[in-house]
Amino acid sequence: MARVGILGGGLAGLCLSYFLGPDSEVLEKDSTCGGLCRSYKKDGFTYDLGGHIIFSKDTEILDFELSMLGDRVGRFYRNNSIWFKRRFVKYPFENGLAALDKEDNFYCLYNFLVNKPGPQRNFRDWIYNTFGKGLAELYLIPYNTKIWNTPPEQMGTAWVERIPKPPVEDVIKSSLGIETEGYVHQLYFYYPKTGGFETLPRTFEEKVRQRIVRNFAVSKVRRTARGWQVSDGGDEREYERIICAMPIFDFAAALEGIPPDVEQAVSSLRYNSLIVVMVGVAKPKLVEQFALYVPQQDLPFHRLCFYGYFGNAYVPEGASSVVAEITANEGDAVWSMSDAEVTRHVVDGLEREGFLDSRDVIATDVQRTKYAYVIYDIDYEKNLGIVHEYFRSQGIELCGRFAEFKYYNSDAVIRSAKTVAQRVANT
Numbered sequence: 011m012a013r014v015g016i017l018g019g020g021l022a023g024l025c026l027s028y029f030l031g032p033d034s035e036v037l038e039k040d041s042t043c044g045g046l047c048r049s050y051k052k053d054g055f056t057y058d059l060g061g062h063i064i065f066s067k068d069t070e071i072l073d074f075e076l077s078m079l080g081d082r083v084g085r086f087y088r089n090n091s092i093w094f095k096r097r098f099v100k101y102p103f104e105n106g107l108a109a110l111d112k113e114d115n116f117y118c119l120y121n122f123l124v125n126k127p128g129p130q131r132n133f134r135d136w137i138y139n140t141f142g143k144g145l146a147e148l149y150l151i152p153y154n155t156k157i158w159n160t161p162p163e164q165m166g167t168a169w170v171e172r173i174p175k176p177p178v179e180d181v182i183k184s185s186l187g188i189e190t191e192g193y194v195h196q197l198y199f200y201y202p203k204t205g206g207f208e209t210l211p212r213t214f215e216e217k218v219r220q221r222i223v224r225n226f227a228v229s230k231v232r233r234t235a236r237g238w239q240v241s242d243g244g245d246e247r248e249y250e251r252i253i254c255a256m257p258i259f260d261f262a263a264a265l266e267g268i269p270p271d272v273e274q275a276v277s278s279l280r281y282n283s284l285i286v287v288m289v290g291v292a293k294p295k296l297v298e299q300f301a302l303y304v305p306q307q308d309l310p311f312h313r314l315c316f317y318g319y320f321g322n323a324y325v326p327e328g329a330s331s332v333v334a335e336i337t338a339n340e341g342d343a344v345w346s347m348s349d350a351e352v353t354r355h356v357v358d359g360l361e362r363e364g365f366l367d368s369r370d371v372i373a374t375d376v377q378r379t380k381y382a383y384v385i386y387d388i389d390y391e392k393n394l395g396i397v398h399e400y401f402r403s404q405g406i407e408l409c410g411r412f413a414e415f416k417y418y419n420s421d422a423v424i425r426s427a428k429t430v431a432q433r434v435a436n437t
């Protein structure tokens with residue numbers, strides 16, 4: 011049997027096995043690997059679990075991802091927008107001010123320039139301190155409240171370095187209508203030519219295929235004299251070392267002998283679930299953009315992605331698709347809707363805003379994901395500190411978005427897998 015057991019076959023688990031080599035084995039709950047990076051096909055339409063694109067400031071990892079994909083990947087220009095008061099405002103919002111009404115434009119610019127940062131106790135304070143009242147109230151507060159499904163004053167700031175701070179001259183230029191680009195590391199991005207974002211984990215899976223055990227839902231993990239025993243309730247496997255690359259909640263529930271304070275800290279970690287609705291339309295092009303961000307409170311979705319942007323490998327000839335993302339939590343009003351109800355809700359919203367005519371809809375599909383977004387609530391660092399400390403003391407490595415419980419994109423997951431694999435190989 012392999013020396014290292016990797017629990018979870020998402021991107022993290024597959025990369026770990028790729029870096030660790032034949033002395034590792036991946037246990038995956040589902041019949042398909044890839045986790046959040048998976049793509050879906052319905053009636054000729056291919057789409058992902060929300061807008062997934064390949065980009066990174068970590069050039070070593072970006073180059074590595076691109077070299078793994080080879081000629082399977084294309085390069086695209088980021089022309090995303092914000093759908094604001096029925097008009098397209100260039101993304102990020104502070105780079106598109108000239109598209110606003112003069113009053114809104116002035117409100118954003120003036121308050122950005124005269125802004126006097128106050129105390130910073132939470133994410134809401136950070137937004138006001140960094141962007142000023144205008145940008146905060148017209149876009150950042152409504153959009154973030156929607157995507158996080160959490161009031162910004164209940165969120166911490168441990169993650170905000172991900173949000174670039176705009177230089178003063180860029181905001182002034184944008185207000186006057188002089189072109190500026192904003193986040194340049196995302197100005198061009200990469201996306202697979204066929205098969206959706208899932209093509210990325212597939213490239214790793216192809217290399218480690220013989221080391222994957224599918225349909226193995228880890229339900230019990232216990233320490234033995236030689237290492238660890240991992241079971242799915244039927245089959246049992248033994249390893250010297252284990253790496254958790256599955257959601258921390260399910261891993262903690264499976265692990266024998268976890269102390270009550272750690273159990274409490276794990277259950278206090280907060281996350282959002284996601285509903286994704288794909289709508290296929292018998293019209294060639296709905297918009298020019300790939301992604302639209304939607305702060306408007308009376309629309310259920312916070313982001314729309316248009317897969318026709320990537321050409322006819324993603325939509326049938328003469329058709330197009332729009333994929334709506336809705337943040338939800340199990341048991342809340344949206345989550346409790348049936349797939350048909352949530353689809354109707356989305357199509358109604360799209361029709362009201364003029365994106366489509368419901369008579370042109372030729373395909374729909376719904377995907378629900380329990381663990382989609384890590385919430386950086388006020389107690390995040392305290393609870394995560396307890397959790398990480400305990401697993402470190404047990405010699406159990408955590409790797410990946412919901413194992414480490416960090417807002418990781420695929421590049422950060424690959425970076426973490428490389429680091430963890432090196433550490434495990436050396437001990």
Ligand SMILES: Cc1cc2nc3c(=O)[nH]c(=O)nc-3n(C[C@H](O)[C@H](O)[C@H](O)COP(=O)(O)OP(=O)(O)OC[C@H]3O[C@@H](n4cnc5c(N)ncnc54)[C@H](O)[C@@H]3O)c2cc1C
Nearest residue numbers: 018020021022039045046060062063228410411418419420
């Ligand atoms: C809406 C959205 C948009 C995103 N956009 C981007 C983007 O534009 N660019 C980008 O690079 N990244 C993006 N990401 C992030 C990216 O999807 C994740 O970083 C990455 O997929 C996480 O991989 P992972 O392996 O850590 O976790 P997961 O994908 O969650 O994998 C965990 C795996 O564990 C398995 N598992 C669960 N329970 C068990 C069990 N009991 N036993 C065995 N296996 C189990 C699951 O089936 C799954 O395969 C986005 C994510 C979301 C949700």
